[in-house]
Amino acid sequence: MPMIVGVVAGVAVVAFLALIGVFKAMWRVAEPNEALIISGSKHRTEGVEEGLGFRIVTGRGTLVLPGVQAVRKLSLDLNETELHVDCVTQQGIPLKVRGVVIFKVGDDYVSVANAARRFLDQQKLMAERVHNVFAGHLRSIVGGLTVEDMIRDREKLTGQTRAACGTEMEKLGLIVDSLQIHEIEDPTGYIQNLAAPHAAAVQRDARIAQAEANRLATEAEQASYARMAEATRDSEILQAGYQAERDKALAKSQQAGPLAAAASRQEVVVQETRVAELEAHRREQQLQADVRKPADAKAYEKRTLAEAERDARISAAQAKAKETELAAAAEASRVKQAAGAEAESTRTRGTAMADATRATGEAEAAAAQARGLAEAEAARAKGLAEAETIKARAAALAENQEAVVAQQLAENWPEIVKAGASAFGNVDNMVLLNGADGMADMFAKALTMGGTGLGLARQLLASMNQNGAGGTGQSGTSQLNGATAPPAQQVPVKLDEK
Structure with a gap:
């Protein structure tokens, strides 16, 4: 059992x-x-x-x-991930943002369930996922800000980033305990350039403060040296004063005898001077009583009478001046009214004359303009006609110069012959050989050698081309008449036929 x-x-x-x-x-x-x-x-x-x-x-x-x-098991410990994000600001400036995100799985069942579904076997990849979420939102937020906004209000950047990532982090079952932006790196030097003016100002203020301190120190040293010199001077002055007092006492003791004698003599002189002053005063009082007082009385009487007479003259002059002033004011008023009326009349006449002058000038200007237009039109028509004539003559001369010369010679042949005969105007007797042939030769030579032949024809053509007179016979004739000799005389000619 x-x-x-x-x-x-x-x-x-x-x-x-x-x-x-x-x-x-x-x-x-x-x-x-x-x-x-x-x-x-x-x-x-x-x-x-x-x-x-x-x-x-x-x-x-x-x-x-x-x-x-x-x-x-799903860890609820804190996790952190470092942010290394390359961003571009609103100004197009590249920046590198350095920060850290501290996060964990939420304590409520919903957050734990969401995190368990996504990270239960991949908790080591949680930091990488969070980094990717924050990096994307951080780039988007920085792209809407300027560098100055990020520097001056970094809390704004942090708050906007947390707010933007909150919904996605909640879906992941994560909560953000802390988000810190540690550093904003500027590879282009933009931030350094922004700080350069402030750094220069601080350096300037530091140099100014140092210079001011040096100045104050120098002034203090100089003041100290001045006080030392003043103390030395005062000491020397006191010593000199004491020495002078000693010298004075010594000299006084040495001159006591002579000074006593001089003092006694001075007392005698003072007493004598006093007696003389009393005697002079007595005599002055006597003079006052005997001479000055009667003279002052007479002078006062004359001065009073003179002042009364002067006041009377002044009153009369003032009355006269007042009367003159009133008369002048009245005359000035009258003259002013007359001048105003005259000025108004003159202004009215001037206005009427100005209107008449302006109307006359406008009419004359219109007439002058019409005359000028008519004259210009006439001159233009005349010039066009002359130009057409010259152009036609030049064309004809260019096409058949010999024909034009022959026509001109034919039209002006009588004047040419008359000019040739003038060579024999002063001949009394002439002997011709070879009969009629000799006469013809001599006449031909006279025409050519005398310059009245082809030269006269060329002169005629040149004159016509210059004047542009349309090639009329009258112009050529006047040119010849100007160069002709006196009328030909009858010359007795003896013919010796052999």
């Missing part, structure tokens, strides 16, 4: 230990910084829709059926 009891007790202990081992194998406890994701059965989780196929346990223990359910 005791053996049976021992066996039963041993079996019970073994069963209890086995039960404890099985319970321990089935019991899972979630750490404070993790969530247990239990899959393998349909569960209803608060805040999460039905039919997820997994159960979420945080901060407590739960039983898990080995082989039926699978347990995996």
